[in-house]
Structures are given as C-alpha cells and as structure tokens.
Amino acid sequence: MDLYEILMKRRSIRVFQEREIPDEIIEKLLDVAIHGPSGGNLQPFSIILVRSQEGKKKLAELSGGQPWVTKAPLNMIFCLDFFRIKRWADSCEVDFKGEKALNHFLIAYADLMIAAQSVAILAETYGLGSVYIGSIQHEIDETRKYFEIPEYVLPMMLLSIGFPKSIPPSIPKLKKEIMIHKERYQKPSDEAIRRALDEKYGPIDQNLEKYLERIFIEALEAEKLDASSYMERVKKEMKRLDIQNNAQFLFKVRYPTKVMVRMNRRLKESFKNAGFEIF
Incomplete structure (x- = not known):
C-alpha cells in the first residue's frame, strides 16, 4: 500500500486490542515526531508517554471519560513547550518571550500538530491505529498538576495509539x-x-x-x-x-x-x- 492509500484509508481507532506496542516501534514513532518540520527549527514541544494503567486511567478522566484512552496501550501527550527554550535563552543572556507572543504560540502549535500527525501516519505503516483527543484542553490545570508539567508548558493534544480491534467504516468528507x-x-x-x-x-x-x-x-x-x-x-x-x-x-x-x-x-x-x- 502506498502513502496515498494509507492516508485515504486512515480512520480514527477507538477500540484497541489488548496488545503492547514493541519498544522499537515506539522509538521510531518518536524519531519521526522529533524530525518533522519546525518553524525556525525551534522545536517548541515535548511529548509525555503514558503507558501505566494508573496514568491512563487518570488521563481518561481528564479527557472527559473517553474509555479508549484507558484501553490504548500507549498515549502521547503533545505539549507546547517554551520552558526549555526560555531556560536556554536565559543561560545565554537573551530574552525569549514566547509566552507573550501570539505569533510564537501559533507557530509552536502548528509544530506540535505536525509532530503528532507524523506519528499518526507512521503508526499506520506498522499496523497501528490512533485517535486524536483534543478535550485534554478542557483540563489543562489538572493535567499539568498530575503530570508535573512546569510553567510555560501547555498540554494541547492527546494521541491514543494501539493495534486496532475494529476499524470504523469510511466517514463522509466534503468534496x-x-x-x-x-x-x-x-x-x-x-x-x-x-x-x-x-x-x-x-x-x-x-x-x-x-x-x-x-x-x-x-x-x-x-x-x-x-x-x-x-x-x-x-x-x-x-x-x-x-x-x-x-x-x-x-x-x-x-x-x-x-x-x-x-x-x-x-x-x-x-x-x-x-x-x-x-x-
């Protein structure tokens, strides 16, 4: 199957097999996330991997009770991250005020979503499925507290990944x-x-x-x-x-x-x- 077919046939997967994802595949998913396009190559995002049952249960709760979060063997929280850049800039005696600049924020969010989509696409080639969950944005404060996320970092998107147990039918799109x-x-x-x-x-x-x-x-x-x-x-x-x-x-x-x-x-x-x- 070529890339066009993979993209055209991709569906959001919410029912997963009880099967772990091999570590070597997870490492490759992370490789493509990090090597994606980035505005100015600043790479202003971080990814938190959640695989423990305790962490997944809490994450499902923070995402509005969506049951597939608990069932997925792997969840990735994509965070917009200015903490790392600010610390680096401070150590180099220069200001970085991305937290006050809407342009920085918009580009960082685009970078974050490009990274997430790179993961979602590569996952398909390994027989994995995934689903985006944006409702994590409803509980940013609690998510930051539970996962010990520092200042200048925002959890903005969740990607639940696993081997599909069932694949939903084609859903309608605009022409x-x-x-x-x-x-x-x-x-x-x-x-x-x-x-x-x-x-x-x-x-x-x-x-x-x-x-x-x-x-x-x-x-x-x-x-x-x-x-x-x-x-x-x-x-x-x-x-x-x-x-x-x-x-x-x-x-x-x-x-x-x-x-x-x-x-x-x-x-x-x-x-x-x-x-x-x-x-």
Missing part, C-alpha cells in the same frame, strides 16, 4: 469543489454551502445508529467498550432539543455553541496559570 480555491478565494453561495454539508452528512435517519455512524462515531465506539450511557446521553439530548438537522446536532449536542464560547474563560485562566500572557 474538493467546496474546499479548494484556485488563485483566489471563491466565496460559495449559501445554497452551495447547504447542499455540500447536507450531502456530506446525509439525512437524520430513524435508525439513530446509522446516523451516528456518519456524524458521531464516538458514541457507537463507546458502546462497543460497554460505555452504553454515552449513547443514551446523546439520544436523550437529541430528543430534548428536538434536533431536526445536522447543523443543530453539531452545534447544540456535539459542540454546544454556548459551552464552546464559555470555555474561553477557562482556557484563558489555564494559560495564565502556566505563565502565558497572549490573550
């Missing part, structure tokens, strides 16, 4: 025509946008499992891990809120708009607690 622009941005009409998104997600079926397979596969994957309450919560919320279309499901149930906006305050506070002054 290129609505996302790719030649030379200049071509603003689509509201009708074109609605048509593209409706085609992507399809109708809300009477068969809820079929619908969630397209739009919220996590609920079905959680059920496979005996976390049936996950699915029940989704069903109850859809009924309570009288969900009639895909946008309502996404921005009332999956990513409630008011909750997402309120989260700004918590994120700002967590950033401040870590020594960041960019917002």
Whole structure:
C-alpha cells in the first residue's frame, strides 16, 4: 500500500486490542515526531508517554471519560513547550518571550500538530491505529498538576495509539469543489454551502445508529467498550432539543455553541496559570 492509500484509508481507532506496542516501534514513532518540520527549527514541544494503567486511567478522566484512552496501550501527550527554550535563552543572556507572543504560540502549535500527525501516519505503516483527543484542553490545570508539567508548558493534544480491534467504516468528507480555491478565494453561495454539508452528512435517519455512524462515531465506539450511557446521553439530548438537522446536532449536542464560547474563560485562566500572557 502506498502513502496515498494509507492516508485515504486512515480512520480514527477507538477500540484497541489488548496488545503492547514493541519498544522499537515506539522509538521510531518518536524519531519521526522529533524530525518533522519546525518553524525556525525551534522545536517548541515535548511529548509525555503514558503507558501505566494508573496514568491512563487518570488521563481518561481528564479527557472527559473517553474509555479508549484507558484501553490504548500507549498515549502521547503533545505539549507546547517554551520552558526549555526560555531556560536556554536565559543561560545565554537573551530574552525569549514566547509566552507573550501570539505569533510564537501559533507557530509552536502548528509544530506540535505536525509532530503528532507524523506519528499518526507512521503508526499506520506498522499496523497501528490512533485517535486524536483534543478535550485534554478542557483540563489543562489538572493535567499539568498530575503530570508535573512546569510553567510555560501547555498540554494541547492527546494521541491514543494501539493495534486496532475494529476499524470504523469510511466517514463522509466534503468534496474538493467546496474546499479548494484556485488563485483566489471563491466565496460559495449559501445554497452551495447547504447542499455540500447536507450531502456530506446525509439525512437524520430513524435508525439513530446509522446516523451516528456518519456524524458521531464516538458514541457507537463507546458502546462497543460497554460505555452504553454515552449513547443514551446523546439520544436523550437529541430528543430534548428536538434536533431536526445536522447543523443543530453539531452545534447544540456535539459542540454546544454556548459551552464552546464559555470555555474561553477557562482556557484563558489555564494559560495564565502556566505563565502565558497572549490573550
């Protein structure tokens, strides 16, 4: 299978075999993370490996109770790390104020995600699967405390990795025509946008499992891990809120708009607690 096929067939894996990943493979995953592109080659990130049952259990709790975190043999916490750079700059008698510079932050976050994606891609070639978990950002303070993360370091992304026990079916994506622009941005009409998104997600079926397979596969994957309450919560919320279309499901149930906006305050506070002054 060539790289194009690997990337086109990759799926987020949440149900893992009870099988450890050989250390030599983990070392290679870390090699590609460290050798990826980096703005100015500053490499402003660190990776915390979590393999112990105690650590995985706590990490699952900090990630909103997602059961696959506990089941994965390996979890990598990708941290935006200015601690190391600041200490180095201080020892060389020069200021580095990345914690106050939005540009430094944005480039560092891009570097971090490039490293994570390098790991995710290489993992596929070894028969491994992975899933990104961004909800670790909801508990930055507690994560920093438990994993003894110092000032000027932010845990920003979690990658759970293991050998797949099951692989979910292909999930819908937008067509290129609505996302790719030649030379200049071509603003689509509201009708074109609605048509593209409706085609992507399809109708809300009477068969809820079929619908969630397209739009919220996590609920079905959680059920496979005996976390049936996950699915029940989704069903109850859809009924309570009288969900009639895909946008309502996404921005009332999956990513409630008011909750997402309120989260700004918590994120700002967590950033401040870590020594960041960019917002």
